[in-house]
Amino acid sequence: MLEGALKVVQFLDIEGATKTSTLFVIGGGIIQDVAGFAACIYKRGIPWTYVPTTFLAQSDSGMGSKAGLNYNGAKNILAIFSAPRTVIMHPSFLETLEEEDLLSGLGECFRLCVTGGDVFLARFRERLEHFIHGDRTVLSEMLVTALLVKRAVIEYDEFELNVRRAMNYGHSLGHALEALTENRIPHGTAVVLGMLIENEIAVSRGVQLAECAHDLLCTAAKLVNAHCLELLVQTDFLSVVSLLAKDKKSEGKTIKLALLHAPGHIAFHSLKLDDDTRSIIETAAGSVATKLSAYTDPRREAVY
Ligand SMILES: NC(=O)c1ccc[n+]([C@@H]2O[C@H](COP(=O)([O-])OP(=O)(O)OC[C@H]3O[C@@H](n4cnc5c(N)ncnc54)[C@H](O)[C@@H]3O)[C@@H](O)[C@H]2O)c1
């Protein structure tokens, strides 16, 4: 990814870009990360406009932007805050997306709505039913609902000094899953699976009710297709702890997980990076894989 960012820098240099030029970045989250990084470091930063073309980039990375490049097998190790001056979104981009990419964006909408609380979650669920029945026009409404949550958080804490850290919910385990599967599980789906595994951990620590975890799993099951579920089942979770050690939220021998207590209520918990934690994560991931595999919804089979 660093090579990609350097290519953009080279392009800017050849074109003679100045601090008054604007770089137009059109594409999904990867293009955003690479070009957003380049725009931020070139001459200490030049303005850029972002046109997110995937549902994931519209619902997640496009607002309150950060740019992160993976390094040495770990996600976003070379990372900065890099907000575009303008973001232009259009629903027509979604028409050509693969089903898996739509589900990935829906996953991030789900995560944001759970973070927002019961009212947002209820709106998400209602529209998910419409989507499952083939109505794609609800995607824009879901996007607006999810972005209301994100905007509220970012306006309060753009630089992740306090409440924005709750946005990490689902991401510590999600990033590990993305890395372990070499991105074959798309970002938003990895985050949904990360949320479910973290929910199991929260239940085992007594901070989330088992009914809450079950309720969220029943909705999440509609967002995870058979291919991603298969990849989850095959994942070697023994490697997860060493990957978590490389997570940006790790401090020495401790990982900080954003755990959900209830929709709208997330708090950080410290876990030692040791054999006990390895066993907790392995058990939680195994439990999620078993429960998702057992979940049968004829409508899901019909749609995905
Ligand atoms: N910077 C951030 O804050 C942030 C946040 C979340 C995720 N990310 C990163 O973003 C990446 C995931 O983003 P993504 O899901 O957009 O993936 P992506 O950028 O890889 O795009 C997914 C696929 O969709 C294709 N595509 C893009 N627009 C299309 C369209 N309109 N129609 C058809 N195909 C289209 C792309 O060519 C690609 O094959 C991950 O690497 C993740 O780490 C960054």
Ligand SMILES: [Zn+2]
């Ligand atoms: Zn995300």
